[in-house]
Amino acid sequence: MMLRAGDIGVLLAGASTVAALAVSAWGGGAGDTVVIRAAGKVVETATLARAQTFAVPGPLGTTRVEIAPGRARVAADPSPRQLCVKQGWLSRAGEAALCLPNQVSVEIRGRDPAYDTLGY
Secondary structure (H helix, E strand, O other), rough: OOHHHHHHHHHHHHHHHHHHHHHHOOOOOEOOEEEEEEOOOEEEEEEOOOOOOEEOOOOOOOEEEEEEEEEEEEOOOOOOOOOHHOOOOOOOOOOOOEEEOOOOOEEEEEOOOOOOOOOO
């Protein structure tokens, strides 16, 4: 069975619609604020407009959070596997880096969050 030009057009239109819906449903807007938590409590809320560095104490030691204009990251953490450091730069609303052994989290917030709620 061969595909006709109309069949190919319908398939391409469907694929582009699915891609557009996926981007609009899962892509949060640009973040404008970073929220840093330690042991479940907010220890710092800062703007992403200017460069800053924060030292956040946790049970294993100090986690260093670095903010550059428009983005933030966990630059150093005493956790053994370094998963939150490997998360890299965060810039979109709803993105988060969790340093679970040290009980520190970094979350980006903005006007258009990607999710209604986030449980972790």
